[in-house]
Amino acid sequence: MVNWFGRRRRVVVPRLRSRGEGAANVNRVDLAELTPDVLRFLAQAAYVQLAVFESLTAALSLAPAASSKESIARAAELSLGKHRGIVAELGRLRADAGREMERYAGRIDGFRAATTGADWSERLVGAYVTAGILDDFFRRLATGLSDDEVAARIEAVYAAPSGSELLQAEIMVAIEADDGLASRLAMWGRRLVGDTLLIARSALALPPSGHPDEARLEPVFTELIAAHTRRMDALGLTA
């Protein structure tokens, strides 16, 4: 149904970049131009971290070993730490964090449910891919927050260790133990990207019409996808 972000690799309009161009920023749209007001930003970013915590812990009952369970619990805890760091900013603004997050809970919970895999490795890849893209996204988006001090503290939250390396290690053990798994996980990873970018898109400050210039958004998502591709490469999987 949704085709607003073209995953095509070559685009027709000259000002857009192809996926492979990495950090080149000719004619780029700065994501910071699309940063919503601070409450919207913080509430969504905070709830996303809580959702990542929940996704990771939902894998625990399928862990192949006690040590894997420990490792994923640790990764989950790192997301909860980010959540808490973001919620602290809501507290500084004297906002009711629960109420602010609640506005976005239904949508993000639906996203989480849709990106929960059927087994241990799918659940880990689900969290690895979605948290990878969304951390990248919110971190970039934070640079456009109107208050520089808030922006700096949020940057510090995202600069803290994430659980991605812990996930990567567990996923690679699973892949090594099962010949057919890599291709299944690569396919699963592709399916996750669309839903994840929709959640990212919904967090942007867009025109009231809800019909932004899609061509302007394209470069933003091209960058996110390029970073996602590198994360899949790190697993030995083709994005």
Next chain:
Amino acid sequence: MVNWFGRRRRVVVPRLRSRGEGAANVNRVDLAELTPDVLRFLAQAAYVQLAVFESLTAALSLAPAASSKESIARAAELSLGKHRGIVAELGRLRADAGREMERYAGRIDGFRAATTGADWSERLVGAYVTAGILDDFFRRLATGLSDDEVAARIEAVYAAPSGSELLQAEIMVAIEADDGLASRLAMWGRRLVGDTLLIARSALALPPSGHPDEARLEPVFTELIAAHTRRMDALGLTA
């Protein structure tokens, strides 16, 4: 195997107390007499905390509000902190924590699955009741560890805040909102006690026959049940 009878400090005749005697300790059997060797103790205690973490996070997807989710995530994190404190002791002994815990994982995972409730409030009560009893149990059992320094550090782990008050607050909100819930949760709480005491029993140093003098164990469990009853009272529920 374990020299159970050699660790006896008192002869216990006549020995049975009725359930209602609370903290009276005439002829009591000291739980410390039944403390297993340090590796067995630490591995089981550590894995139980990981199981509590898992039980609590398994409630998240059923949370009625973002703020409830946050609260339970925090409670889960406190259990993970205890887990980590106990694992640190395994590390001091240069034990492979994963491997040591693995010995008990199947049994404890089965217990966790059996004590996971069907909905939000049952899951919270499940964690509240089982973690309440088992934290109490392992804390008492730790006093019998042969190394006093280990025993002191483990005591500190259990003395740290637990999530029980966070759980209590959420459970009471649920009870207030639903007329029939209190009696259903009281029933559920009773069902949980049996399974929980079996897990506790399996962590004791018992004779190789596996057929200890049940009458000697009874006072131990009477104390655990008395404390459990007080925790149920705190919810306004009859144990």
